Every structure is written in C-alpha cells, then in structure tokens.
Amino acid sequence: MMPIVLISLVSLITIVFAVVLVPYNLKRKHIIRCARSATNEQLEAIYSNIECLGSVESTCAALARTNSRTGHDDEWKIPIPPYVETWGGRTIVLKGPEREVFEFSPEKADKAVLNGCVYRLVPVPRNLTKSGKPRNQFSPNKYVAENPALLNALGDVCAKYPAELLSVLFNPGIETFEFDSTFQARIGGSVSWVQDAEFPNCPLCKKRMVTIMQIPGGLMPGKSPDGMFYFFGCAKHQDEAKTVVQFT
Template identity: 40%
Template structure:
C-alpha cells in the first residue's frame, strides 16, 4: 500500500510541475490583455476582419476591457447581416433556474455579457475552390497565417504568445489561452457543438433553422452554468419561430 501511495505522490508532483508553466503563461496572457488599450484591441480586431475575402454571415463577441453595471446579458444584433431577419434587434438573456432568451426594445451600443462589454467581430469568410460556397474561418492560426500585420499587432501586446492572446480575446467563455470553439460567443455564422449536432427544424415550414446566438454558460453565470452551452435558433422564413438548445461539456 505504501508503494502505491508513493507512486501517486510522485505522479501528483510531476503533474503540478507540468502545470506551473501553463499557469504562468495563462496569467501572463490575461495580464497582457487587461493592459491592452482600446485602440490596440480595435486595431487587432480590424486586422482579423480583413483576413476574410467575402461578406461575413456572423459575428464573434470578442473581449474588451470595458465593463458596465448590467449583471445580465444584453446583445444587440448588428444590422446588415444577409438573410438574417433578426438583424437590428436586441436579445436579452435571463437566468434563474434556467436560461431564457427574449427580444427586447433596449438598444445598447455594444453587447454585454454579465457586465463585460464585448466587441462584435465579423467572422472572416472565404469562398471555397471548386464549389464556390462560403466557409467561415474561426481558428486564430488561420488569421495569423493570412496577416503578418496582425501577428505584429498581437506581439506588441503580448510578445511571447501572439496566437494564445488572440485565442483568449476571441473566446469570451474561456480563460486558458487555448482556442476552443465552444468557448466562443457567436451571433449567426455556425454553431460549435459541445456534443453531437442538434440542428432544429421550423415547426411551420419544416426547414432547418439558422443559428441566431451561441453563448457559453460561463458568459451567463460562471458558477451555475459553467458546463453549459446555450444555443438559440430561428427560421429565416418565419422569424417568430425560435427554439433554444442546451448541451453540456
């Protein structure tokens, strides 16, 4: 028994030693992001948007260092999204024992998630060869590969970890500096499923619904919904038809 205890003790020590560099990097990235100026972040986000080659069909809610006194989530949908009848409207996300979505008359300037103001960033989109269809790009390494200027702007904020900084900025629901699609808050575009896809069909026309909003539970309430992913879908032909889905990581 004593030898088994010793083995577990050694493994625990090795794990702790391995985690130290990761934790130090994580804190370094978070401190760098918190110290970034509004103009630095805006420049980074504009450079990301410029990596797209065709019109965007959705947004990522990226971090800023602004806060407000709204404890809930209030998300204005930017006007101008193609084939998106909810553009220009505002979604309020409320939480009690569950999470509920509703459209409200409020018109805030920027989205806020539990008191943290976000910047809607157009998802870079490209036309695929052969089919000619559009494809969204979400991975930070793709943005960096397309823009040396973007990498330089990120290095000004966090010299040693440009990719990890960008991952942190674009994943409002995560804190690791690793890119995880399910840590992103999105308007439109496509869903990042926490489990198997659970697409929704309209009860009126039977057509597949469009993603309206994706929110990691950590952006709603880190304590109570930390393992949840919340999705709102709607029908472009019947915009009043809405369905919500929750999955757990």
C-alpha cells in the same frame, strides 16, 4: 513493497505537476494578465486588423473581449450586426426572471454587453474553398498566419505569446489560450455543438430552424463555464425562436 510503490507514484505525480502543469498555468496566467491590461486602443488595433481578412463578405460575428464595463452587472444585450443574414439589426436579450432563454427585444442596443462587460462584435473572416464555396474561418490561429500587422498589434499587448493572446480574446467563455470553438460566442453562421446536433423545428412550418447565436455558459448570468446556449429561428416565421441548451 507497498510503500515503495506508493512513494514512486507520489514522486511521479509531483514530477508531472512540476514539469507540465505549473509552466502551463504560469503561461496561461501571463497571457490573461496581458489581455486584462490591454487598452481599448490596443484591442481595437487587433480587431480592426481581423476585419481586413477574408476574401468574401462576412455573414457572422464573434464576440471578443474588451476591458470596458458598463457599471451595471445585470446588463445583458446583444445587437445583431447588419451583415448577419436574416437577423441583422435585431437585439437579443434574456427572457423572464430565470434569464436562461433568449428573445428579441424591440429596443435597440448599440453595443454587446454581457453581465455588465462590453464585447466587440468582430466579423468572422470568410474565404472561398477550392471548390468555390464560402466558408467561415473561426480559428484565430489562422488569422495570425495570414497577417503580420495583426501579429504586431498582438505583440504590443503580449510580446511573448501573441498568437495565444488572440485565442484568449476570442474564447470569452473560459480562460484558456487553447482555442476551442465550443467556448466561442457567435452570432449567425453555424453552431459548434457540445453534444449531438439538436436543431429545433419551427412550430408553424415544421422546417429545421437556422442558427441565430451560440453563447457559452460562462457568459450567462450566474452560470459556470459549463454548457452552451444556442438560439435558433425560422427565416419565414421570424417571431418564432427557440433556445437549446447542451452540457458537456
């Protein structure tokens, strides 16, 4: 009796593997190959299309993939775009030899570079809700629905899976075509917690600190895709800033 049960179980696992996992992985690899072969012009056509979305001005940026490298693998710096409230114009770097904590740098950066890879800072579309409150639209799936020109630009890079390509571009922390906000690199706006919310308090005024940035572990030096690195500050005491790390 036992061998039959065992053989059935092995067959079932093999069928699941062949029917579900293999096609999923082939699709994933195809989209990633397309993303890696995109030219700067093709990616710029995609990102500039997203800049036109949103009914109110953006206050937050997302880091999206490019295929440019600086040639210095240990280079890591993020300029905060001017439209990000309070922190716009500053540059974030990694502190000390451990390089696990963020800090502001007096040196200005002209582009976002993480581990030698260049990222495009894309303003996150912001719309008014029915009650008139502005809200950031982080999910790239929504961008495509609102914008046929964007779909064309994506189709230029990946004709078969244009919408999924956008998720790959906006999920630089991991190679998946299913968008997950906990793998998004974000400047300003709100954070996407991996665990329960853990806002630090300002050591001077004791008030809850506000979001400066979230960076997935996969974009930190030598880190695995696990975890998220958050950076918070106090609008009143702008030299006080704290890094919080959470793991799944």
